[in-house]
Amino acid sequence: MRNVKLLWGIIVILTGVGLVLFRIAITQPPASVPDASGTSGEESRVVGRIGDKVITSEMVRQKVYSKYGLDVLNQMIDHLAIQLEADDRGLRVDSKEIQSELERMQQGYGSEEEFYKSMKEQVGMTKEELQEDVYFKLLVEKAATADIVVGENEISDYIKENPDEFADxxxxxxxxxxxxxxxxxxxxxxxxxxxxxxxxxxxxxxxxxxxxxxxxxxxxxxxxxxxxxxxxxxxxxxxxxxxxxxxxxxxxxxxxxxxxxxxxxRKSNPEAIRESVRKQLALQKAPPIKEYTQELRKKWQAALVDVDHEFGPSPSPAAAGQ
The missing domain is CATH 3.10.50.40 (Chitinase A; domain 3)
Incomplete structure (x- = not known):
């Protein structure tokens, strides 16, 4: 259904649209614009006009930078903290795992091409950007559940109690x-x-x-x-x-x-079903991913430096990193 097809798009909007806009802003090359004397300056080019007013690409970049820059900085710190923890624990996410998760996300779309086209049109994210997003999602889940044990009996009981979930x-x-x-x-x-x-x-x-x-x-x-x-x-x-x-x-x-x-x-692969249930139960026992990521930031001594000067007044400590 269309509601289901849009679900992933909505999630990506909430977690990734700032990053996309930020990348656009910082990668847009500056070009010259006539200054008040009519000569060509080096600030940026005119991208919009209304009446006797102009909007330049530099003005747009600064607006996007100030609005989304702190969010992007926090996301970058989160990713680095996750990667540091994963490297310390020897955890890896391979291309097969990423592809499997992407295929799961594509359910409800007619084809892989339709899925990536929809993501590009809805939130401006490319295939490579989605792969990066999935990579860190899977990596933090592995790190958060690395020390959690799920017994075979727990898995069997869950499958027995939820037969409809695994029926073809x-x-x-x-x-x-x-x-x-x-x-x-x-x-x-x-x-x-x-x-x-x-x-x-x-x-x-x-x-x-x-x-x-x-x-x-x-x-x-x-x-x-x-x-x-x-x-x-x-x-x-x-x-x-x-x-x-x-x-x-x-x-x-x-x-x-x-x-x-x-x-x-068809969902009748017993081994795949058990592994999926194992992960699901482990995540239920693990702390919420947002809280776990905050703990990783503390462990690896993450710090925001001079953010007031760069991005304007910073949020409260509780809001930082959200």
Whole structure:
């Protein structure tokens, strides 16, 4: 569902957008701009005008630097503290682990290309920047759980108590059009089955603001996705690929559903399941990652130097590093 597809984007926005903007600001090369006498100076070039006022690239850089610089500095210190601790403990994250985590994050997207395109469009992060973000996420988790022991019985009990979490499921790639009344939905179904393009109909007729502009595309959803109407899922599972179903009642109207594709999501690798549960239980026993990172800063004697002069008044000690 679109909500699921945007989840990672939202997380990245909260944790990474400042870094992206900061990089843009500090890497934008300065160019000359005419000074008051009409000659060419060396400060920066004009990037905006309004009336007799101008905005220069240097003004933009300074604004971004002052707004996000301290956040970026804290993030850099966090990363260095994590790396120092990992090196001290002999912990490593290899490329296979990073790729596996990225593949997990891509669930709900039609393809790897769609995922990276979405991340670039939504938050301006490249594939390399995402890989770096994932690297430090996995590394701090390893460090935080390095001394935590999870017994085999704990793992077995968890799997036994949560069978649905590890059951093989079917994934469905769906489009849908939401109408207010059954009469409207019947008309939509009639138009769709008469050869009209489903995506165009969705843009013209669907009331769902999250998907209408994208042709009603819900993306890949699990057959028991809690964010999708059970009636929609039930109808979709009975369709053949490419088939359009008759209107079904949804929570806020009536939906016409089209099944684009289907695939099995198999979770039956016992070894992988146990390792995933081991990590999950270890993280539950570990201190919160934010608190753990703060402890690493203290251990490795991190310090913010002259931040008032560089970035303006610094936050309270409790807020530093958040």
């Amino acid at each position: 499921t079917e994934q469905l790639h769906l489009q849908f059009i939401l109408n207010e009344t059954l009469e409207q939905a019947n008309r939509t179904y009639e138009l769709a089955t008469q050869g009209n393009d489903f995506s165009t109909l969705a843009r013209e007729r669907s009331l769902d603001i999250n998907t209408a502009s994208e042709g009603g595309d819900l993306g890949w959803v699990e057959e028991n996705d809690p964010f999708v109407s059970p009636n929609i899922l039930k109808a979709a599972k009975e369709l053949q690929i490419g088939q359009i179903g008759q209107p079904v009642q949804a929570e806020t109207g009536y939906a016409v559903v089209k099944l684009i594709d289907r695939k099995d999501d």
